[in-house]
Amino acid sequence: MSRxxxxxxxxxxxxxxxxxxxxxxxxxxxxxxxxxRKAPLQWPNLEGRRLAFLLGVWEEKVxxxxxxxxxxxxxxTGRWFARPALGRYIQFxxxxxxxxxxxxxxxxxxxxxxxLSFRMWWFDSExxxxxxxxxxxxxxxxTLEHRGKTEGRDFRERISYTRVSPMQVRTKIxxxxxxxxxxxxxxxxxxxxGDRPPTGPGAVPQPQRPPGE
Numbered sequence: 001m002s003r004x005x006x007x008x009x010x011x012x013x014x015x016x017x018x019x020x021x022x023x024x025x026x027x028x029x030x031x032x033x034x035x036x037r038k039a040p041l042q043w044p045n046l047e048g049r050r051l052a053f054l055l056g057v058w059e060e061k062v063x064x065x066x067x068x069x070x071x072x073x074x075x076x077t078g079r080w081f082a083r084p085a086l087g088r089y090i091q092f093x094x095x096x097x098x099x100x101x102x103x104x105x106x107x108x109x110x111x112x113x114x115x116l117s118f119r120m121w122w123f124d125s126e127x128x129x130x131x132x133x134x135x136x137x138x139x140x141x142x143t144l145e146h147r148g149k150t151e152g153r154d155f156r157e158r159i160s161y162t163r164v165s166p167m168q169v170r171t172k173i174x175x176x177x178x179x180x181x182x183x184x185x186x187x188x189x190x191x192x193x194g195d196r197p198p199t200g201p202g203a204v205p206q207p208q209r210p211p212g213e
Contacts, residue, residue, distance in 0.1 A: 047111035047118070050136065051090055053163040054109075057081040057194035060171070062098060065184045074099045078188065082109075092122075120144050120159075132159060140164075154178050157185075167192045 062076035076098030085091035085108070092107035104125040112119045115133070122130040132144035140163040147156050156176045164170055169190045174182040 048084070048088075048090075051109065051118075051142070053140075053166070054082045054090060054092075054161060054169065055084070055195075056192050057196070058169065058190040059193050060188045060190035062096065062186055062188040064099060064186045076186075078190070080190070081194075118142060118144065130157070132157075134158075156182070158182060 058078075058080050060078040060080070062078055064074045064076065066073045076096060078094060078096035080092060080094040080096075082090050082092050088110055090109040092105070092109065094103075094105040094107065096103045102125075105122060106124075107120055107122045109118065109120040111117075112133070117133050117135050120130075120132040122128075122132065130146050131148075132146045134142065134144035137143050137160075141160055143158060143160045145156060145158045147154075149155060154177070158174045158176075160170075160172045160174075162170045162172075169192075171186075171188040171190065173185045173187075175185045176182045
């Protein structure tokens with residue numbers, strides 16, 4: 001993920017799911033009438049199944065676009081896992097290393113039933129928060145876009161996750177300033193190294209090596 005820009009993005013919210021059966025009696029009842037409440041989504045729901053290609057433990061190689069034609073692109077690496085959370089989210093835990101040093105982040109991806117679109121909040125180790133919204137542009141590619149301001153300038157960032165195969169996901173991040181066109185910031189190729197991330201908080205797992213290697 002982009003460290004340079006995610007430090008400045010704004011927005012974000014982590015939501016808790018209220019069980020449909022949790023009701024209070026008498027005058028202590030709070031919130032909207034029960035008939036107006038939405039039942040919590042169960043995993044995997046329809047939208048969750050579309051996101052399932054992101055689940056698992058991944059190791060990726062990152063290529064940062066050169067600032068000019070005279071410069072060479074720079075390389076980086078990343079490790080991340082994605083798992084269901086709270087019955088309606090996908091939680092990302094990410095660790096990476098690139099030209100700007102080490103980077104860690106936490107992401108929450110869900111489907112917004114009111115806006116009928118997918119939404120992702122991204123929190124990084126430098127205190128940056130990003131708010132992205134979008135949808136599938138085809139059966140294999142989810143594209144999410146952020147719009148905001150950075151240092152007083154209009155800024156847009158577009159992230160695309162593409163399922164290449166059950167074992168590979170490609171990520172592309174594009175950026176645009178003011179009314180300019182999008183330009184590629186980085187591209188990454190992630191390879192699945194496991195199906196089950198750790199059950200508690202903690203670091204992204206290292207890939208498991210065969211005995212004796």
